[in-house]
Amino acid sequence: MKVKSFSFGDMGNNCYLIIDEKTNKSALVDCTEYSEEMLGLIGNTELEYILLTHGHFDHIIGTKEVKEKFGCKVAISAEDAGMLTSGRLSLAVFCNAPQNDVEADLILKDGDSITLGETEIRVVSTPGHTKGSVCFIAEDYLFSGDTLFYCSCGRTDFPGGSVPEMLASLRKLSKLDGDYNVMPGHEEQTTLEFERRYNPYMK
DSSP: OEEEEEEETTTTEEEEEEEETTTTEEEEEOOOOOSHHHHHHHTTSEEEEEEOSOOOHHHHTTHHHHHHHHOOEEEEETTTGGGGGOTTTTTGGGTTOOOOOOOOSEEEOTTOEEEETTEEEEEEEOTTSSTTOEEEEETTEEEEETTEETTEEOOOOSTTOOHHHHHHHHHHHHTSSSOOEEEESBSOOEEHHHHHHHOGGGO
């Protein structure tokens, strides 16, 4: 397995491509836009999934067009699925952003496993930023969306956000066995062990 990344747009959204090297099948974690840069990130891989960490507009804008081009499946939690078809729920209408309606193909829940070629991707429910925020684990990578950032965490002041749920989700991540490369939805990459030691929200 290998991982490619690219930062998109004014909000610095990180999108990641998980590639199963033995089969060339891939999964895109979040889809900020449909652009030449996004197509370059996907490259010549066989895109099977768009895995959404949550449903805020800046993480989903390109989902409809990428799905139509590649015929891939869109996966999101039940709690956030409505954001795919509502600019009010996704917050797009409040930020003068486009809302490109698209339906989910897979509804994710805690503990689910997605098979990408010979790579297993696990789903970890981490509410707090939104009711349906999830993280994805593949090998030694943790794709944390807007839950865990470098020495910080996601905002909880949007509709569906919750400080108690965020803190509980961070504790849940801190208790994972071993160390992981943390790949957040914004800002720089980090490691889970570093965050256990130095992130004030994980203590």
